[in-house]
Amino acid sequence: MKTSSRALAFLIYCCSFVVGGVLMGFEMLGSRYLFPYFGGGIGTWASLISTVLCALAIGYFAGSAMVARYPSPRTIATAILIAAAYLALVPGTADGVMSQIMDSIGDGPSATLIASTALLLVPLTLLGTFSPIAVSLLTRSAEEAGRIAGLVYGVSTIGNVVGTLLTTFVLIPTIGSRAITYIFALTLALCAGVLFLPAARRRS
Amino acid sequence: MIIRSVVFGVLASALVAIAASQAQDNRTLLESKESLYNNIYVYEQPPYVSMTFGHNRRIYTESVYNTRDDRDLPVSYTRFMTASLMYAKDVHSILEIGFGGGRTAWYLHRFLPNVPVTSVELDPEVLALAKKYFGIRDEPNFKVVNRDGRLFLSESKDRYDVILIDAYRGPFVPFHLLTKEFYQIVKDHLAEGGVVAQNVEPSTMLFDSAVKTINAVFPQLDFYRADGNIVTVAYDGPERKAEDLAAAAQDRDKTYGFRYSLADMLNERRRIQIEGGSVIDPKAKVLTDDFAPVEALKSIERHNRKMP
Secondary structure, eight states, X not given: OXXXXXXXXXXXXXXXXXXXXXXXHHHHHHHHHHHHXXXXXXXXXXXXXXXXXXXXXXXXXXXXXXXXXXXXXXXXXXXXXXXXXXXXXXXXXXXXXXXXXXXXXXXXXXXXXXXXXXXXXXXHHHHHTHHHHHHHHHOOSGGGHHHHHHHHHHHHHHHHHHHHHHIIIIIHHHSOHHHXXXXXXXXXXXXXXXXXXXXXXXXX | OHHHHHHHHHXXXXXXXXXXXXXXXXXXXXXXEEOSXXXXXXXXXXXXXXXXXXXXXXXXXXXXXXXXOTTXXXXXXXXXXXXXXXXXXXXXXXXXXXXXXXXXXXXXXXXXXXXXEEEEESOHHHHHHHHHHSOOOOBTTEEEEESOHHHHHHHOOOOEEEEEEOOOBTTBOOGGGSSHHHHHHHHHTEEEEXXXXXXXXXTBHHHHHHHHHHHHHOSEEEEEEETTEEEEEEESSSOOOHHHXXXXXXXXXXXXXXXSOHHXXXXXXXXXXXXXXXXXXXXXXXXXXXXXXXXXXXXXXXOSOOOO
């Protein structure tokens, strides 16, 4: 029992790192999807960053609301899996959606915000629910709460840093942004799979 | 102790660097502006006014204006941008993407006052400074639009005989103005027999990819060397023969009375073998909206490769 819960804790920290990496990696990729339509200026970056932060805020709130009712690895695994599915749809649909937005709303701040919302809000909100649920799964007593929360956010922030740098300096210069998106989707799906495993094993 | 000597060393070398740059720099700063996109510095060194981007002022000079002569083009590549005029079947409308200090557009406007010249510039502060210091005025047939170049073209229904592209400058390379998709949009906005001229900086691997990308959309590509830069002239259809170009150059030189004669520029025309040649790296890839690592390519120097 003790080893299995320790193994689960390790998995959750690993996923926290990976989810953090994909989250920021996808934000950097977002610029490659948006620039051809809305220009490459600071306005587009502002839209991307604010959308990501909004998604995280919503994700944190949603996570804290869900955690009392569904406190299991399956909850976060499901959220990650849906995010993965969303990402997998992006390469095929992004151009259609972007030109639709440009044709109907133009290219001003509101159009750029709507475009970055369409691209980022759903998957990143889902990924945002990860941390609060992870903290509650890892915490066994009240005095541990602060330490665990610090660890989870620390690990996921290191993931953010790695995701940002890896995407910008390694992935974008070597493979296309659509291929990177598929890799991110696959990575998330693997994370979800790994988190489903202990739940399945416990039931059997 | 070690730390202190390091600090002194850094301070000393910084002071030497400042002294050296001051000794070399006898320009007066007229105005500096931090815009949404650039740090812009306008310098005066009579009779010239120059616009520079970024802090490294020797490298990123964007535009030089002779205050005593608004038809002067002191920067060599801007003259060669006008070489496109001997290629175009007609000259009824001209578009420029990347206005900067507006020298090329204004030169064309002065020599072709009856031809509408439109120029698109992303940075509103650049436009404001160009109007303030570079002798740019509102005049009939001369229009400057504050817009992203690709957006402008995507939304425009107009077609142009000549499109000049000079939008990536200094340290800023907007990838969406260097992809196959972008050049396809450009092509869709060319009138029949129209041409595209582009300023390309040839010292990094970005040059090889840019050439391949332009060539992926425009089968014909001529090169003009202009000091540190290269101007490419791209067009669709069969290759223009040298004698036809010479005739057109002579004819238009006479009609418009250009200061920088097209016939002289024609002597500098170069054609190169793009596929399988020794000038363009065979491994260089066509840039697309999906794959355009412009920053990475720009950081790789072109070693041991001839310039066109």
